[in-house]
Amino acid sequence: xxxxxxxDGADHKDPRVDYIGSLLExxxxxxxxxxxxxxxxxxxxxxxxxxxxxxxxxxxxxxxKDDAIDLLRKQVxxxxxxxxxxxxxxxxxxxxxxxxxxxxxxxxxxMIKRKGMTQHxxxxxxxxxxxxxxxxxxxxxxxxxxxxxxxxxxxxxxVTEVIDSDASDDKVKxxxxxxxNEVGVKV
Amino acid sequence: MSRSYTFLIxxxxxxxxxxxxxxxxxxxxxxxxxxxxxxxxxxxxxxSEEAMNDLLDRVxxxxxxxxxxxxxxxxxxxxxxxxxxxxxxxxxxxAPTQGLLAIVNxxxxxxxxxxxxxxxxxxxxxxVSIGYIGGLVMPAGGVVNGxxxxxxxxxxxxxxxxxxxxxMDLVNGDPIGSTAAKAMARPPxxxxxxxxxxxxxWKRMARKNGTxxxxxxxxxx
Ligand SMILES: Cc1cc2nc3c(=O)[nH]c(=O)nc-3n(C[C@H](O)[C@H](O)[C@H](O)COP(=O)(O)O)c2cc1C
Numbered sequence: 001x002x003x004x005x006x007x008d009g010a011d012h013k014d015p016r017v018d019y020i021g022s023l024l025e026x027x028x029x030x031x032x033x034x035x036x037x038x039x040x041x042x043x044x045x046x047x048x049x050x051x052x053x054x055x056x057x058x059x060x061x062x063x064x065k066d067d068a069i070d071l072l073r074k075q076v077x078x079x080x081x082x083x084x085x086x087x088x089x090x091x092x093x094x095x096x097x098x099x100x101x102x103x104x105x106x107x108x109x110x111m112i113k114r115k116g117m118t119q120h121x122x123x124x125x126x127x128x129x130x131x132x133x134x135x136x137x138x139x140x141x142x143x144x145x146x147x148x149x150x151x152x153x154x155x156x157x158x159v160t161e162v163i164d165s166d167a168s169d170d171k172v173k174x175x176x177x178x179x180x181n182e183v184g185v186k187v
Numbered sequence: 188m189s190r191s192y193t194f195l196i197x198x199x200x201x202x203x204x205x206x207x208x209x210x211x212x213x214x215x216x217x218x219x220x221x222x223x224x225x226x227x228x229x230x231x232x233x234x235s236e237e238a239m240n241d242l243l244d245r246v247x248x249x250x251x252x253x254x255x256x257x258x259x260x261x262x263x264x265x266x267x268x269x270x271x272x273x274x275x276x277x278x279x280x281x282a283p284t285q286g287l288l289a290i291v292n293x294x295x296x297x298x299x300x301x302x303x304x305x306x307x308x309x310x311x312x313x314x315v316s317i318g319y320i321g322g323l324v325m326p327a328g329g330v331v332n333g334x335x336x337x338x339x340x341x342x343x344x345x346x347x348x349x350x351x352x353x354x355m356d357l358v359n360g361d362p363i364g365s366t367a368a369k370a371m372a373r374p375p376x377x378x379x380x381x382x383x384x385x386x387x388x389w390k391r392m393a394r395k396n397g398t399x400x401x402x403x404x405x406x407x408x
Contacts, residue, residue: 011272047230047266050200050257056392060406076407088268089310090303097265101199108403109389111295111382118295118382124405143310150303154260 009096040095043067054105090146130158190250197256203333216354258293286318292328296378321363
């Protein structure tokens with residue numbers, strides 16, 4: 001059965017993020033997916049130290065031994081990863097970003113040129129499908145647009161969207177179905 | 188009258204960051220012009236409430252915040268986003284600081300990787316109603332590697348020039364000019380040469396760690 005990992009990266013308990021998370025769980029489970037939801041702020045997650053140990057000391061594995069290790073493993077072996085995050089100045093929330101940084105080892109250290117820009121090749125041939133959903137209270141248009149551009153640069157191939165916290169339940173469900181379809185989940 | 192500057196060092200590295208080297212150089216220039224400068228590590232500030240309060244107090248009492256950080260996934264490191272959130276919470280009314288200058292350094296040699304990071308800094312300024320004085324981007328920041336700029340010298344000649352010009356803009360109360368930004372953004376060497384040297388360096392480090400054969404391992408597959 002396909003596996004989905006839902007990461008709640010909100011920095012504080014947010015009823016709207018909770019609702020979107022449970023709705024996603026329900027939709028995916030109905031379609032035969034095994035879903036695991038993780039609330040990042042409840043884990044022991046230290047900040048990346050910028051040491052590049054995950055490239056040259058223990059290739060592919062972060063040298064900080066905390067809850068990120070197990071989660072990084074789960075992320076790599078999932079078919080779909082969903083990030084639920086607040087939108088902070090157009091960037092993802094602290095906890096979403098903290099965990100993202102700990103995953104540097106999923107790229108290789110080498111620098112290559114692709115489409116005129118320097119990049120790192122990916123370590124794993126097959127990356128999970130990725131959905132990145134920003135949840136914003138008063139959506140500042142510039143921030144939402146920046147979030148979408150940033151998310152698609154950070155996770156190439158990811159489907160990204162910003163959902164208004166005040167959107168009705170029906171509208172949220174409709175949007176989630178569209179997003180899942182777009183990311184490649186048959187709904 | 189002289190102005191006060193708080194430099195926020197946003198690198199998650201415990202020590203020896205390029206962010207701090209760039210900050211130290213600019214701080215030195217500003218001090219020699221009679222300006223008042225101080226420096227706080229964001230990482231250390233996040234470790235205790237007392238240290239964070241000190242950071243917030245300093246931000247409150249300074250005329251200019253200079254946020255120096257490495258690019259992490261096309262934007263600011265998580266620790267900087269957290270500090271910015273706390274600053275916003277403390278100053279939900281208009282922040283008393285006059286302006287913010289962002290100094291980004293990044294691993295890749297093309298300046299455009301940092302566009303979104305600077306936009307996020309600008310958005311932060313809008314949210315807390317402080318002026319955005321400008322953004323400086325140093326590509327290929329690895330060539331500094333925590334050394335004083337005057338020691339690295341040749342390769343970072345353009346960055347030294349850019350920071351010196353930025354210091355004069357700040358002293359004169361002007362926004363950061365495009366000449367300073369251009370000098371800062373000049374890659375220390377051509378991108379293709381940088382890639383060759385960087386790739387050799389990774390291999391050298393792997394050899395030192397005895398991991399050359401494991402470099403492409405997939406431990407979670
Ligand atoms: C988790 C992580 C993510 C990074 N993301 C980027 C990036 O998106 N683009 C880039 O050019 N460099 C990136 N880098 C490289 C750093 O920006 C670069 O090494 C920088 O010089 C470090 O500065 P510091 O010494 O001030 O910490 C990343 C490094 C780490 C550890």
